[in-house]
Amino acid sequence: METRWLYQTSEKLAELRDAAKGVCVIPMGCVEKHGLHLPLGTDIIQASHLAYMASQIENVCVFPDFIFGDIQSKSPSAPLGTVSVSAELELLLLEELCEAISRNGFKKIAIYNAHGGNKALLAHFLRTMYSKKRDYVVCVIDVDLPAPHGMAEKIEKFGKDSIPELNDEDVELILKYHTENMHTDHASFDEAAFILGICPETVHLDRLGIETGKNFGKTKYLSDAGIYIANGGWDVEYPNWFAGDDPVGCNERIGKAAVRIEAERVANAYKVLKEDENLLKWLDEYQQGW
Numbered sequence: 001m002e003t004r005w006l007y008q009t010s011e012k013l014a015e016l017r018d019a020a021k022g023v024c025v026i027p028m029g030c031v032e033k034h035g036l037h038l039p040l041g042t043d044i045i046q047a048s049h050l051a052y053m054a055s056q057i058e059n060v061c062v063f064p065d066f067i068f069g070d071i072q073s074k075s076p077s078a079p080l081g082t083v084s085v086s087a088e089l090e091l092l093l094l095e096e097l098c099e100a101i102s103r104n105g106f107k108k109i110a111i112y113n114a115h116g117g118n119k120a121l122l123a124h125f126l127r128t129m130y131s132k133k134r135d136y137v138v139c140v141i142d143v144d145l146p147a148p149h150g151m152a153e154k155i156e157k158f159g160k161d162s163i164p165e166l167n168d169e170d171v172e173l174i175l176k177y178h179t180e181n182m183h184t185d186h187a188s189f190d191e192a193a194f195i196l197g198i199c200p201e202t203v204h205l206d207r208l209g210i211e212t213g214k215n216f217g218k219t220k221y222l223s224d225a226g227i228y229i230a231n232g233g234w235d236v237e238y239p240n241w242f243a244g245d246d247p248v249g250c251n252e253r254i255g256k257a258a259v260r261i262e263a264e265r266v267a268n269a270y271k272v273l274k275e276d277e278n279l280l281k282w283l284d285e286y287q288q289g290w
Contacts, residue, residue: 003061024109026063037207047115047143049198050143067083071084102136108274108276111139133287145194147189147255149184150261151261182244182245183213186241187242198259213238215238216237
């Protein structure tokens with residue numbers, strides 16, 4: 001079933017709304033540097049592809065991509081290609097889009113977020129949804145990145161055949177990185193796997209080793225004293241916009257497996273939302289006498 005909003009006619013959108021039981025998903029990411037080896041759109045590419053893939057397992061309506069995720073840096077020193085708008089605009093645009101989605105009859109709206117920098121903004125956004133009376137609910141599903149650690153845990157528990165996309169060398173690599181507690185964060189193995197599984201032609205692993213993804217530890221004295229600074233000091237600690245160990249050996253097979261695992265997880269979240277009878281009831285109870 002075609003589940004993307006933009007591909008519907010007015011009549012077909014009504015049919016999709018019924019099949020989705022009023023659930024609409026907004027894929028959300030950002031546009032920023034992901035080392036020298038992954039594309040600028042890494043986060044929104046993940047969110048868009050996986051939101052749609054999951055909707056083919058469990059039908060929901062997939063809204064057009066929200067690419068303007070929260071990136072603090074508007075400095076001229078920000079890497080080429082970075083797109084950053086104000087948090088005020090992001091919050092206003094999200095609210096207006098949710099209002100428009102609700103007017104079209106979708107009363108359960110899920111934001112599928114693939115950018116870690118959006119988490120604080122979205123936590124605030126969910127709170128603002130209670131600032132006035134509404135007839136719809138909003139929730140957030142954060143992306144889960146299974147490669148390599150989640151995949152290794154699955155292999156250890158259920159055996160290598162539990163991830164049939166992998167060959168013996170892939171399994172050995174994943175278990176090695178897991179045993180060595182490989183650091184995965186921004187543009188490292190986990191995100192590289194997803195992009196290799198979605199659009200491998202955009203990945204340039206030959207560019208690894210030119211810039212480091214290590215944490216420089218410059219702000220540790222502040223966090224050790226219980227002091228939190230903007231963005232947790234991420235921009236200072238990771239000036240190359242790459243955080244983690246080099247994803248050496250990551251490949252399309254691992255990527256395809258990671259994409260499938262995440263799509264199945266998200267499809268289950270969709271199913272829970274479609275069957276849920278509490279969220280709208282709780283909203284009504286909260287708004288009694290408004």
